[in-house]
Amino acid sequence: MARSFVMALAAVATLALVVPAHAQDGGANVWLKSACANCHGNLADGDGDPAYPPGPSLRKTKLDADLLRETISCGRPGTKMPFHLDGAYTKTSCYGVPVGAVPDQTAKGAQLTEQQIKTLVDFLVANVVGQARLNKKYCAAFNEGNQNAPECLQYPQ
Ligand code: HEC
Numbered sequence: 461m462a463r464s465f466v467m468a469l470a471a472v473a474t475l476a477l478v479v480p481a482h483a484q485d486g487g488a489n490v491w492l493k494s495a496c497a498n499c500h501g502n503l504a505d506g507d508g509d510p511a512y513p514p515g516p517s518l519r520k521t522k523l524d525a526d527l528l529r530e531t532i533s534c535g536r537p538g539t540k541m542p543f544h545l546d547g548a549y550t551k552t553s554c555y556g557v558p559v560g561a562v563p564d565q566t567a568k569g570a571q572l573t574e575q576q577i578k579t580l581v582d583f584l585v586a587n588v589v590g591q592a593r594l595n596k597k598y599c600a601a602f603n604e605g606n607q608n609a610p611e612c613l614q615y616p617q
Pocket residue numbers: 491494495496497498499500512513514515516518520521522523528531532536539540541542544569580
């Protein structure tokens with residue numbers, strides 16, 4: 461009896477820990493946990509890990525918020541850019557094609573909600589797009605706002 465009570469408490473405590481962390485996902489966290497940096501670089505400047513397919517600098521992209529959302533959600537079939545919306549193609553139409561199977565040669569990335577993708581796009585628009593010249597402020601956006609993070613020391617104010 462006492463033992464199952466303790467186990468029930470433990471289950472509640474676990475839920476309490478998991479739910480708020482998820483709800484608080486900021487754009488930088490979504491970026492990090494979706495592994496965008498592997499291909500696009502830690503600061504989205506195209507300087508990715510050589511072990512992964514190179515992704516272009518998102519600082520130089522010409523895409524507006526709508527096209528960013530669509531590209532991140534649906535990926536780019538036939539390229540290494542994965543789709544990231546949970547249910548893209550199968551439940552939510554992509555690029556105007558009716559819902560159906562995921563097209564061939566379409567990589568699958570982290571599976572995000574529409575809200576997480578919106579948060580990520582807002583973050584990219586505010587801190588990345590059009591900011592080709594890195595500075596401490598834009599670096600800090602990827603480092604919990606800390607301009608003195610070791611990664612940011614090399615950049616000008
Ligand atoms: C496995 C490597 C890989 C991962 C992971 C990845 N990308 Fe990409 N991404 C690419 C490649 C390669 C392209 C270029 C596709 C092409 O040739 O059209 C691309 C293109 C893009 C573009 C279009 C840029 C433009 O100007 O046309 C955006 C936006 C983008 N990625 C955002 C993201 C975001 C955000 C994430 C994480 C949620 C992510 N990518 C994860 C490889 C990746």
